[in-house]
Amino acid sequence: MAPLEDSVDRHLARWRGKAPYDETVEAVVTRLQMLAKHVANSKRRMHAEVGLADFEFQTLHRLAVRDGHRATPSELAADLLLSPAGMTGRLDALEQAGLVRRIRGTADRRRVDVELTEHGHAKWLAAMRFQDVAERQIVGALDERERDRVNALLKKMLLRAEELAAADSGPAGTARPADTSPGSTGPTA
Amino acid sequence: MAPLEDSVDRHLARWRGKAPYDETVEAVVTRLQMLAKHVANSKRRMHAEVGLADFEFQTLHRLAVRDGHRATPSELAADLLLSPAGMTGRLDALEQAGLVRRIRGTADRRRVDVELTEHGHAKWLAAMRFQDVAERQIVGALDERERDRVNALLKKMLLRAEELAAADSGPAGTARPADTSPGSTGPTA
């Protein structure tokens, strides 16, 4: 049977021998990134069908899932791995579109609660059906068993990643390449 | 067993029951996206150590791997899942920084060959060591066996995704949400 190469196989074939690094690791990471991009593109097209930008849907989704359909900007930003500034931007857009409502906190007036509007919830539901299609198209390449396996493996990595992310908010740089001076040949400009 | 939940577990726990869609599929996709983001962040910090933006490194990387360290913008754009416009932008930046050189094709003068400069190649090599660290940090959560397994599974999905991407350049929309009933939880294959 034909080898059935994906673009990463081709990439690695070219790469082989040109630099002394672990091919398998590169393969995992590259596939991760490519897949994420494909998924994003796929979803984008689907969400467009109900007139939602990708970032809008994502935000609605995280909101819809929470009790009372509300959360604070910080919580959402954390969920979505987004900067505070980015979050404000998204909320501005969503509020403008009437999909979301901002409610200044009463007890602590620094806080803001973001709440899904009826319209927002409806749009989210509508978009869900399309999102489902997009996701199934790609994940559909795996059977139930394989999905479970890939989930377990991805989770393992994600746990590590989240651990690292949490840690690096603390102490300063721990990880550096082994050694050898990378030719700090100064400003090579 | 030990809970050891990642953020996606928590997300799904909230989600459960709020909408009638396949949890496993959502899990796979969400983890993919989160991981990709973590990886990107991680790499960004590493590449910054040698003064490269993420997009610069990626481009150099794809170039360095090719014979003669050259390729056309279109090829690179395809490799990187980038729009033509985006590619031009990247190349402008890289050329300006002296990491890359544009060479107008002689036979076909529409074409442009992009070539790594010495400086570009050096920077790439330097950055590789850091990239390696970033990748290992996360993929390091898996042992050799698991890496192979995850690679195989990701490849399966990526093949599907690339197939779909190639297809959709052709005929107009084929995929739409089946109906209002998303319940086909049966074995798909």
Next chain:
DNA sequence: GCAGGTTATTTCGCCAGCGAATCATTCGTC
């Protein structure tokens, strides 16, 4: 040898997101 279509790259206008600084409010401590 030129009209019309195709292919490769670039230009243009736009926008989501980031980092850093800012504003508003609360908390801690004396």
Next chain:
DNA sequence: GACGAATGATTCGCTGGCGAAATAACCTGC
């Protein structure tokens, strides 16, 4: 009860990337 540090959100300037249109060169067929 007032001062400074901490916290949550927002504003500001900038930039990478996209989509669509423009540009430039090639390739027919006649």
